Each structure stands twice: as structure tokens, then as C-alpha cells.
Amino acid sequence: MEEYLNKGIKEVITQFPAVDKILEENGIGCGPCSVGTCLLKDIVAIHDLPEDDQRVMMARIAKVIYPDKVIPLPPVTKKKETGPKELKYSPPMKALVDEHVLIKRWLALIPAVLEHLDLSSEEGRNLILQGVDFIRSYADRYHHAKEEDVLFGYFDPNLDILKVIIQDHIQGRGHVQAIVEGVERQDKGAVTEHLTAYRNLLTGHIKKEDEILWPWMERNLTMTQIGELYAKFQETDQRMGLSTEKFENFITNLEKKYKA
Amino acid sequence: MEAFQGCPGSRMMDFSQKKVPEGEEPTGKIESQLRQWPIQLHLISPLAPYYRGADVLLTADCVAYALGDYHREHLKGKSLAIACPKLDEGQDVYVGKIKAWIDEAKINTLTVMIMQVPCCMGLLSLAQEAAQKATRKVPIKYLVVGLQGEILQEEWV
Numbered sequence: 001m002e003e004y005l006n007k008g009i010k011e012v013i014t015q016f017p018a019v020d021k022i023l024e025e026n027g028i029g030c031g032p033c034s035v036g037t038c039l040l041k042d043i044v045a046i047h048d049l050p051e052d053d054q055r056v057m058m059a060r061i062a063k064v065i066y067p068d069k070v071i072p073l074p075p076v077t078k079k080k081e082t083g084p085k086e087l088k089y090s091p092p093m094k095a096l097v098d099e100h101v102l103i104k105r106w107l108a109l110i111p112a113v114l115e116h117l118d119l120s121s122e123e124g125r126n127l128i129l130q131g132v133d134f135i136r137s138y139a140d141r142y143h144h145a146k147e148e149d150v151l152f153g154y155f156d157p158n159l160d161i162l163k164v165i166i167q168d169h170i171q172g173r174g175h176v177q178a179i180v181e182g183v184e185r186q187d188k189g190a191v192t193e194h195l196t197a198y199r200n201l202l203t204g205h206i207k208k209e210d211e212i213l214w215p216w217m218e219r220n221l222t223m224t225q226i227g228e229l230y231a232k233f234q235e236t237d238q239r240m241g242l243s244t245e246k247f248e249n250f251i252t253n254l255e256k257k258y259k260a
Numbered sequence: 261m262e263a264f265q266g267c268p269g270s271r272m273m274d275f276s277q278k279k280v281p282e283g284e285e286p287t288g289k290i291e292s293q294l295r296q297w298p299i300q301l302h303l304i305s306p307l308a309p310y311y312r313g314a315d316v317l318l319t320a321d322c323v324a325y326a327l328g329d330y331h332r333e334h335l336k337g338k339s340l341a342i343a344c345p346k347l348d349e350g351q352d353v354y355v356g357k358i359k360a361w362i363d364e365a366k367i368n369t370l371t372v373m374i375m376q377v378p379c380c381m382g383l384l385s386l387a388q389e390a391a392q393k394a395t396r397k398v399p400i401k402y403l404v405v406g407l408q409g410e411i412l413q414e415e416w417v
Contacts, residue, residue, distance in 0.1 A: 090416055091399045223315050223401070224337065227368030230399050 001062055001071050008160070009043055010036025018064045026057050038160040041074070046161065046216045092229040093218050096151070099143045100206050102244075105251045106134055107206075110199045112258035119186040128183050128191060130250060135176050135198070138247045142240060144169050150232045151217070154225050161213055168205040172198055269346060269377035275408055293331040294340065301343040302353065306360035314339040316361055318387060319373045320380050326409045334373065334403075345374075345382030358390035362398055372402040376412055380404075388417060 004012055009030045013020045020031040028047050030036065038046075040061075044054060055073065062071040089097055113131065118124030148169065152162055175198040182190030221229070296310045301318070304311075317338040324330045324342075343354060361367045372387045374380035384402050391400055404413040 088414070088416060090401075094416075223369050223371065223399075226399050227315060230397075231368070234397070 001065070001074065004061075004065055005041035005044075005074060006039055008036055009038050009040055012040050016064050019061055022057060022060045022064065026053060038164070042160065046212060048216065048219065087215050087218060089214075089218055090221070090226045090230075092151075092226060092233050093214055093221075095233060096143070096146065097210065097214065099138075100210060102248060102251060103139045103143065103202065104206060105255065106131070106139075107199050107202055109251070109254050109258060110195055113254070114192050114195060116258075117188055117191060119183060119188055119191065125183050125186070128179065128195075131195075132176055132180055132183075134247050134250055135172075137242065138244070139202070140169070140173065140176075142242050142244075146233055146236055150229060150236065154221065154229070155217065161208075165205070165208065165213065168201060168208075172201055172205070175201065267377075267379070269375075269379045273407065278408065290331065293335040293337075296339055299340050299342050301341045301357060302348070302350065304341050304357070306357045307365055310339045311361055311365040311367060314365075314367055315369045315371070316341070316367045317371045317373065318343070318358070318383065320344060320375055320383050322375050322380075323373045323405050326375065326405050326407060328409050334371075338371065339367075343383060345386065346379040351382075351386060354386050355390045355393070358387055359394045362391060362394035362396050366396065367398060369398055370400045372400065372417075374402065374404055376404050376406050384417075391417070 009023075013031060013036070023030055023043070026047070026049060028043060030038070030043060044058065049057065058073050062073060065071075110131075113127065116124075117128070119128070148166065152166075155162060175194040178194040179191055179198070182188075182194060296308070298304055315338045317335060317340050319334075319340065319342050321342050321344040324335075327334065341357075343351075345351065348354075358370070361370065370387060370391075372384050374383050387400060387402075391397070400417040402413075402415055402417060403411055406412045
């Protein structure tokens with residue numbers, strides 16, 4: 001079993017497709033992941049399933065991999081529970097969760113923006129470029145920078161899930177560049193393709209962070225680290241001097257425009 | 261109708277029949293995690309070097325007696341002050357000292373540990389009042405401890 005616990009999940013699923021279904025039944029959606037290099041043992045630990053569920057899931061996976069053998073199972077990888085179970089975000093992590101809310105509102109607007117896409121008019125081009133400014137300034141420079149420059153520094157950079165998240169950021173920046181070039185060429189097809197791809201990418205990305213990465217990080221941060229994170233986020237906010245009100249207004253106005 | 265039993269903070273209760281499961285009693289000498297003196301909130305100076313940039317634990321007096329693992333699980337790595345919001349006098353001084361921790365000693369975090377009895381909430385209120393008056397902001401967490409040493413609640417302020 002040890003051998004497979006130390007293998008990338010994509011490799012395990014490719015070899016044993018039934019494992020994908022077992023993971024999915026436990027709320028672990030690794031199947032569609034485009035990277036899939038996270039080790040099975042890390043995935044099991046990071047999802048922090050209830051002890052009994054984790055034991056049953058591992059037994060089922062072992063049965064798929066070794067149908068004719070009785071395999072000793074690894075110990076349940078859970079921290080000793082010393083307090084209430086429900087996860088409550090600390091102030092710095094909650095700030096990141098809250099920033100997702102505005103980004104998700106923008107992602108929800110993208111289909112309507114594309115439906116009314118008009119690159120032949122200056123107004124139409126400006127709307128897309130305002131969206132690009134929101135993505136680059138708020139979602140990327142303001143939000144992703146806090147993750148990459150501060151938060152991730154508290155964790156092992158070799159963790160596959162961090163590599164996946166950073167890869168998403170890089171891929172997102174590529175789509176945004178392609179959107180800008182599409183606007184310059186007034187290429188409706190390219191803008192539609194890359195804005196849609198960006199929306200799909202970020203939707204999955206936020207889901208990974210909200211449901212897996214951040215709860216796991218919250219559980220593993222010490223009180224000292226939480227205090228440091230909080231101070232560093234405040235420094236970042238002050239240094240950037242970004243007015244979030246401008247972006248909130250941009251989103252609110254778009255919502256009024258398309259939902260009216 | 262139940263007879264009035266008085267203040268929950270001073271109601272008599274006997275846990276002497278409580279059994280500690282076999283194998284759960286620690287063996288060997290348990291080291292103290294206290295790394296400073298004094299600790300009573302009236303006696304401490306909020307600008308003492310061990311508070312500067314520290315993770316500070318403000319504990320209601322009774323907590324350390326109720327919690328079996330207080331030193332190892334909660335005090336370890338933190339600078340301490342203790343107080344009783346029910347019996348201590350001059351609690352306005354406490355607000356000033358907590359504010360000085362935040363603004364002047366620039367503490368990293370504040371954890372407030374109180375008992376489940378209603379009067380103990382007063383200590384959390386003092387910390388909240390001080391935090392509101394302070395210009396700096398720090399993460400503040402509070403834990404409510406049950407009379408038999410269980411953590412009943414853990415929240416961020």
C-alpha cells in the first residue's frame with residue numbers, strides 16, 4: 001500500500017479507475033484535475049475526513065489495488081482533536097475567503113459580458129479592459145500576491161497542491177494576456193475563448209482553495225503564524241494602497257446593467 | 261420548577277467521582293511552560309520585554325486549575341497574564357494594560373481563556389473594549405473552558 005500512497009493521484013486513478021469513484025464519494029474530486037501530481041497520502045491527509053470515513057475509504061482503495069490480499073492499512077492521518085470540530089477561519093484567512101466573494105461575482109458576470117461583447121466600439125473594448133484591470137489588480141496583484149508572497153511561504157514549497165495553485169495563477173495570467181491581445185485585434189473569438197477559459201479555470205481554482213487548501217492551511221497554522229500573517233497582509237494592503245471600493249463599484253454596476 | 265441554585269460561578273459541584281481512563285494519566289515530571297514573572301494583570305508591566313511582539317495569553321484565574329493540559333496545550337510559547345473578572349478590583353486599569361499590549365508592546369496575537377460561568381465573560385469584554393480602543397489590530401481568539409476541563413468553544417473575535 002505504501003507504494004501507492006506515495007504515487008501521484010493521476011497515476012493511481014489511471015491504473016485503478018475505481019479509485020476515482022471512491023474518492024468522489026468522499027467528496028474528493030481529484031478526477032478532473034489537469035495536473036494530478038498530488039500524492040495519494042497527501043490527498044488523504046489534506047481532506048481531513050472523519051476518522052471512521054478515512055479508515056473505510058482507505059480499506060476500499062486497498063481492496064481495489066490488492067483485490068486478493070489483506071493489506072495492513074496506514075494509520076489514520078489526523079491531528080489529535082483538542083477542541084470543537086467546526087472550522088472557523090482566523091482573521092487573515094478570512095480576509096482571503098472574503099476576497100473570493102468579489103472575484104466570484106465577477107466570474108458569474110462573464111457569460112453576460114460575453115453575450116453583449118462588442119469590440120468594434122470603444123465602450124465595448126473599455127468594458128473588457130476594465131474587467132482585465134479587475135483581474136490583474138484585484139484578483140491577481142492584490143489577492144494572489146498575498147497567497148504567493150506571504151501565505152505559501154509558511155508551507156513546504158514542494159507540496160504538490162501549492163504547485164497546482166501557482167500553476168493556475170500562471171495559466172490565468174496567460175489567458176488575461178491573450179484577452180488583451182484579442183481586444184487590440186478586435187478579435188471577438190479570442191476574447192470569448194480566453195475569458196471563458198479564465199472563468200472555468202478560476203471557478204475550479206477557487207473551489208480548490210475554499211474547500212481543500214485553505215481549511216487545511218488553517219488547521220496547520222500556529223497562533224504565531226496567524227499573527228504574522230495578519231500583520232503582513234496589513235502591510236501589503238498599505239503598501240499597495242489599493243482602493244477595493246473602485247472594484248466593488250465596477251462589479252455592482254455590471255450586476256445592475258446585466259441583471260436589470 | 262427547579263429551586264434557585266444561586267450564581268453558577270459559585271454553585272457547589274462535586275466531580276470527585278470522575279474517572280480518568282486507564283493509560284491517560286501522564287507519566288514523569290511535567291515541565292512548567294511559564295517563562296516570566298509576575299503574571300497577575302495588576303502586577304505586570306505591559307511593556308515588559310517578554311510581551312513585546314509576543315503571543316499573549318490572558319487567562320481567567322480558574323482556567324489553569326480546570327484544564328489538565330493547560331501548560332502543554334495553551335501556555336507553551338506564550339506570555340501570560342491572569343485575572344478574575346468577578347473578584348478583581350480596578351478593572352479599568354486592565355483595559356489600559358491590554359490596549360498597551362496591542363499598541364505599544366505590539367503583541368502578535370491575544371488569546372483569552374475564560375471559564376464557562378457567566379461572570380467570566382467579563383474578561384473577554386475587557387479585551388474587546390481594549391481592542392476597540394487600540395489603533396493597531398491583532399488577531400484575538402477566545403476559548404471557553406468547561407468546569408471539568410473540556411474546551412466548549414473556540415472563536416475568533
